[in-house]
Every structure is written in C-alpha cells, then in structure tokens.
C-alpha cells in the first residue's frame with residue numbers, strides 16, 4: 001500500500017471542510033483530486049503531507065504514519081511557489097534539499113537537465129517567470145526519486161508546450177514506479193494522464209475510474225437517418241437519432257469502418273463531429289453546472 005487515507009475530518013471554526021475522507025493508492029498510478037475553489041483540495045493535501053493536522057482520521061504512507069519524518073525520504077510534495085526565496089538561485093534551492101537528503105550533485109544536475117532548467121539554474125528566483133518557478137518546484141519535488149509524489153496544481157501557469165512536457169514527465173516518472181496524486185483544475189489535461197479521479201464535493205469524496213465514463217461519440221449528419229440507424233444499430237454500442245442527426249457510440253469501432261458501412265449502402269454522410277465525454281462532462285454532472 002502506498003497511501004492509505006482513513007476517515008479524515010477537518011473543520012475551520014464552524015465550517016466543516018472535510019467530512020470523512022477515505023481512499024487508498026495501492027500501486028503506481030496518477031490520481032487527480034478535483035473540485036471547485038474552496039472545496040478543500042489543498043487542505044487534504046496538506047493533511048496528507050502532515051503540514052496541518054486533521055481533527056480526526058489517519059494517514060499511512062508506505063506502511064508508516066505520516067507523522068513519522070522518515071517517510072519524507074520517499075514522499076515529495078510540490079507546493080505553490082510561495083515557498084521559494086527570491087534572493088536565492090534555483091540551484092541554491094536544489095542544493096539545500098540535496099544536503100538534507102544526501103543526494104549527490106550529479107543526480108541534482110541530471111534532474112535539472114531532464115526538466116530543462118539548466119540554462120537559468122544559477123539565476124536568482126526573483127527573476128523567474130511563473131512557468132520557470134513551476135519547473136523549479138517540480139525539479140525540487142522529484143530529485144529524491146520519491147515513491148509518492150503529491151502535486152498541488154502542477155500545470156498552473158505553464159504554456160501548452162511546457163504543460164505537454166510536464167505531462168510526459170509525470171507519465172515517465174509513474175511508469176518507473178512513482179504514484180502521483182495531483183490537484184488540478186485542468187480537466188482535459190487530467191484525462192490525458194490520470195486513471196482515476198477523486199471529486200471533492202461538499203467535504204465528501206466521489207472516487208471514479210476515468211474508464212467508467214470516458215466515451216468517444218460521433219454525431220453524423222446523414223441523408224437517410226432511419227436506414228443508417230438500423231444499419232449501424234447492430235454493430236455499435238449505441239445509435240440514436242437526436243436533433244435530426246445520428247449519434248453513435250462506436251465502442252472501439254473506428255470511424256473509417258462506420259463510413260465504409262454507410263458507403264456500402266449508399267448512405268451519404270454530409271458532416272461528422274467527434275465528441276469526447278471525459279472528466280469535464282462528469283464534473284458538470286457532479287457539480288450540476290448548466
């Protein structure tokens with residue numbers, strides 16, 4: 001077991017932010033923690049990493065209590081950039097962690113190279129852009145090759161190129177045996193890297209596998225709707241007529257096959273629209289946004 005969170009409760013004054021949060025991470029995988037602003041994501045991550053105490057409940061990481069300082073050799077937490085010192089360089093920050101955790105300089109420089117911060121590593125952090133700070137924070141979080149990596153909004157402030165790079169890096173780190181728990185508002189990005197989502201709603205957790213609800217569908221404008229529906233209905237997971245268009249959930253059957261089936265019956269396709277139902281749609285259902 002990598003992470004075992006049991007019945008965590010936390011209130012600030014009369015506001016009950018977490019009402020009994022329980023979940024586990026059993027194997028290396030990427031899990032996203034999702035919820036509206038103020039839903040308690042940071043509070044939960046801060047409790048898991050023992051930065052704040054819960055009112056009740058327990059967190060066990062790799063078989064040890066999260067209050068045991070030993071675990072932080074194998075767990076990293078990437079927080080927001082307020083923990084950085086403007087008057088120190090990126091390398092100063094990395095060296096500090098390296099000294100505390102006895103990480104060789106070579107490993108520090110290799111990690112910096114991998115993330116792509118080498119060109120500005122000796123500049124003062126006060127001169128860094130938001131994206132450069134995010135990259136430094138990520139380097140700081142992974143230099144000890146943690147077994148559990150916890151990231152609060154890792155893609156915040158990154159341009160698309162950097163976000164893709166970080167996403168690929170997270171997938172690579174995970175494939176080498178690190179479990180990753182991240183909070184993120186970027187739902188489309190989450191779908192690309194995560195296998196599981198923890199939706200935090202009104203202090204409770206709704207835990208879901210993305211594969212449960214991720215679905216590709218095609219909306220086809222065709223000449224002969226009924227005939228097309230009867231033809232494809234036998235082979236596809238779902239075929240419906242909505243607003244004079246054919247909605248198809250193909251269940252793995254490629255679009256080219258759909259087109260050729262229709263073509264064989266001389267049914268003309270005038271337009272095709274692809275829709276991917278992912279965590280964004282699920283988020284709307286859970287948090288009832290119209």
Ligand SMILES: Nc1ncnc2c1ncn2[C@@H]1O[C@H](COP(=O)(O)OP(=O)(O)OP(=O)(O)O)[C@@H](O)[C@H]1O
Nearest residue numbers: 012013015017035036037038039040041042043044
């Ligand atoms: N130290 C504190 N004292 C009082 N209330 C707090 C404290 N920290 C957080 N809160 C309140 O607890 C709730 C949850 O805050 P938290 O920062 O955990 O949410 P979040 O989901 O991380 O939000 P965001 O997406 O905006 O970062 C909010 O209503 C917040 O105002």
